Amino acid sequence: MLQEFMFAAAAGGNNAASALTQMGVGHLLEEMMAEPGQFAVSWAVLITLVTMSVLSIYWIVINFFKNLSLRRNSDRVISTFWETPNAQDAIRFMEEQPKSEPFSKIALDAAQAAAHHQRHEGSRLVESLNRSEFVDRALRQAVTRESSRLENGLTVLATVGSTAPFVGLLGTVWGIYGALIRIGASGQASIDAVAGPVGEALIMTALGLFVAIPAVLAYNFFTRLNRVTNNKFDSFAHDLHDFFATGARVGEMPAKR
Template structure:
C-alpha cells in the first residue's frame, strides 16, 4: 500500500514537473513553429501584438523627443522674440528656427497676417475685417495647426492601450478552447495534459497587457504635457495679437501709460 502511494506521488510529481516545462514562452514558440496550422489564430494574435507594440514604441520615442525639444527651446524662442527691439530682426529670428518649432510658426503667422492687412489698406479686405480681427483669425489657425501636430501618434497609443488586452484575450480564449478539444479527443485530463495548453494560452493575455500598459502610460503622460503646451500657445498668441494689433503688448502699454 505504501509502495503504491509512493509510486502515485512520484507519478504526480513527474506530471507536475512535466507540466511546468510546457508552460513557458519557449515551449509555446516551439509548438507554434512545429505546428503552424494548429496555432494559426495564435500566430495572428502574436503578430498583431508585435505590430501594435512596435507602433507604440515608435510613437513613444517620437513624442518623447518632440516634447524634450519643445521644452528646451520654447522659453528661448519666446524670450528672444520679445527681447529683440527691432521687429524685423525678431521676425528674421523666427524664420531661422526649425520647421518643427511651433512658437516661431505661430509668430510668423501673426506677422504675415499683419503685413498682408497693411498692404491691403483701402481695399475691401480692410473694410470687412479690421487689423485686430484679421490677426486674430491667423493666430487661431496657427494655434490649431500646431496643436494638431502635437497630437500626432496619440490616437495610435490610445488604440493600442484600449485594444491590446482584448487581442491577447482572444488568443487566450482560442488557446483554451483548442486545449479542451485536444483533451476531449485524447481522453487525458491529468495535470500535465491540462496545465501546459492552458498556460500557453494565458501567455497571450500577458503579452496583450505588456503591450497595452506602456501605451496607456505614455498616452496619459503626453496628453498632460500637451495640455501645458496648449496653455503656452494661448498665452503667446494673446500677446502676439496685442503686439501686432496695437504695436505693443498689454503689459508694455500699461507700463508706458
C-alpha cells in the same frame, strides 16, 4: 501499500514537473512553429500584438524627444522674440528656427497676417476685417494647426492601450478552446495534459497587457504635456495679437516697428 503511495507521489511529481516545462513562451512558440495551421489564430494574435508594440514604442520615442526639444527651446524662442528691440530682427530670428518649432511658426503667421493687411489698406479686405480681427483669425488657425501636430501618434497609443488586452484575450480564449479539444481527443485529463496547454494560452493575455500598459501610461503622460503646451500657445498668441494689432504687448508702451 507504502511503496504504491510513494510511486503515486513520484508520478504526480513527474506530471507536475512535466506540466511546468510545457507552460513557457519558448514551448508555445515551438508548438506554433511545428503546427502553424493549427495555431493560425494564435499566430495572427501574436503578430498583431507585436505590431501594436512596435507602433507604440515608435510613437512613445518620437513624442518623448519632440516634447523634450519643445520644452528646451520654447522659453528661449519666446523670450528672444520679446527681448529683441527691433520687430524685423525678431521676425528674422523666428524664420531661422527649425520647421518643427511651433512657437516661431505661430509668430510668423501673425506677422504675415499683419503685413498682408497693411499692404492692402483701402481694399475690401480692410473694409471687411480690421487688423485686430485679421491677425486674430490667423493666430487661431496657427494655434489649431500646431496643436493638431502635437497630437500625432496619440490616437495610435490610445488604440493600442484600449484594444491590446482584448486581442490578447482572444488569443487566450482560442488557445484554451484548442487545448480542450486536444485534451478531449486524447482522453487524458492529468495535470500535465491540462495545465500545460491552458497555461500557454494565458500567455497571450499577459502579452496583451504587456503591450497595453505602456501605451496607456504614455498616452496619459503626453496628453498632460500637450495640455500645458497648448496653454502656452494660447498665452503666446494673445500677446502676439496685442503686439501686431496695437504695436505693444499688454502693459507696455507702443513701440515703433
